[in-house]
Amino acid sequence: MVQIYRFAAIRPARRYSEKIPSVPYDVVTADEARECIEKNPLSFLRVSRPDAELPDIPPNDDRVYRRAREVFESMLADGLMERDPEPGMYVYRAVQDGEEFVGLVCCVPTEDYETGKIRRHELTRYDKEEDRTRHIDAVGANTGLVFLLYRDRQGIYSHLHSLIEGVRPDGSTTTASGVLHQIYRITDDAALSHLEDLFSAVPETYIADGHHRAKSAVNVAALRRREGRFTEEAGRFMVVLFPHDRVRIHGYSRLVTDLGRYATPREFLEALRESGWTVRPCGSLDTEGYQIPPLESDAGGRHVMHIYLDEAWYEISRPIADPTNLLGSLDVSVLQKDILKGMLGISDPQADTRLHYMGGAKPLRELERLVDDGRYALAVAMQPVPIETVLAIADAGGVMPPKSTWFEPKLLSGLLVHTID
Structure with a gap:
């Protein structure tokens, strides 16, 4: 009641x-x-x-x-x-x-x-x-x-x-x-x-x-x-x-101030490939939009997110290991565990000053601008989480990473x- x-x-x-x-x-x-x-x-x-x-x-x-x-x-x-x-x-x-x-x-x-x-x-x-x-x-x-x-x-x-x-x-x-x-x-x-x-x-x-x-x-x-x-x-x-x-x-974008132990963007991209991510250049994009559609029309069963660094967008994707794990199979969960923490050393998404957020209803060109002017080294544009997934996680008592969703x-x-x- x-x-x-x-x-x-x-x-x-x-x-x-x-x-x-x-x-x-x-x-x-x-x-x-x-x-x-x-x-x-x-x-x-x-x-x-x-x-x-x-x-x-x-x-x-x-x-x-x-x-x-x-x-x-x-x-x-x-x-x-x-x-x-x-x-x-x-x-x-x-x-x-x-x-x-x-x-x-x-x-x-x-x-x-x-x-x-x-x-x-x-x-x-x-x-x-x-x-x-x-x-x-x-x-x-x-x-x-x-x-x-x-x-x-x-x-x-x-x-x-x-x-x-x-x-x-x-x-x-x-x-x-x-x-x-x-x-x-x-x-x-x-x-x-x-x-x-x-x-x-x-x-x-x-x-x-x-x-x-x-x-x-x-x-x-x-x-x-x-x-x-x-x-x-x-x-x-x-x-x-x-x-x-x-x-x-909408999804909720991430901005990272530096690439940690990786000396160059190319080194970081190679490390992503070595850890099992498929990395593909996106080419020309409509940066007035809020998100980037997956390059493949059927991306079901895969984590899909887009990163911007060194004046270029890339799609990174890999298969979802366990679709039955609602929380663990979220793109934001894998991003935090395997990339932000595992590769860049950002272990606390609530407090680490190297990590910043931008609401998903701002155009992609805003992410580009913040990286291009040197304030950040990397931007990550996320796909939206289905609303039924959000409610199911809450019903199960699960807690999503900070800034997982942007509602309007x-x-x-x-x-x-x-x-x-």
Whole structure:
């Protein structure tokens, strides 16, 4: 049984709903966030990425988190954001490239995360978990959404769609990339009770995106219990629920700063061949795309990934040793075990500073640029993991390597905020 709760969100005042919402804090660097804020001083990145405006202060300094709360409180005091007068729930609608996504925004108990009713499939990175724990506690709010999936056997998606058909949204913004994001507030008690009943028949949910935000919310609840600052709202966190078969999934690219013990790209490629990988040049590619199709039309039963180094793309592939091992047969698992750790010495994907990640919804030319300008020696573009595989691993209690999946729609921050104080 999935428990969902109503809450009174803090949202941009209608006249500011186009300007305040921002990309999630974790898809931009501090420099990129600073550039966004300079272009749009109302951006919610001022709250979610306070380090962007404090470049001379270490990002984990207490002053950074205090700044986030100060900016958030000033947005409320200045009327840029407002609290809804009564608890409710919210329909989140996104339209991207002509495709519509509809989900329900509500709160869920931290207890469901701790007991495994909210299932996860990825490890969290220690530094990022600590950052969001301190951020949530300092601001006193969940400023970003956790993206949950559910198997829709109750017709919830169709019901949500019917609730907003022909209704004017309560908040709306269109991103620079042309994605429309809309919020519809639901306050009718009968409608809210029906949604609660529908989800009470859903046995479990799955984290698609926001593993760090979810774990950090759990951390804050535990911290506040220990310190005698616990409130009912601190034991809940804000999520958006989408049907598992009505989202997009991409691979998650890797970037490596150096080739370790290999003196040249050619030496590294030869070592790959010697360890059983088939290495084939890709030739000319459409680098505006997000991923590279396998060179062979039928690549079933093989690991397939693409690497970029020395101004060229290569496909590397080899047979899957044990297809029955869901976790061990993942491309990302084999990449980590045999190449990143086995060949390049990157043993801890959560903490090693030689390894960086880039979301799979950025064009391949971005990977090329980062390698060509010398910041990285190697880029790896991954194929998407089938969604049913992700859920099956979570059901089995398995944990995928960090940054194994990139889900869309990518939700904005600042459209809705859940306060815990």
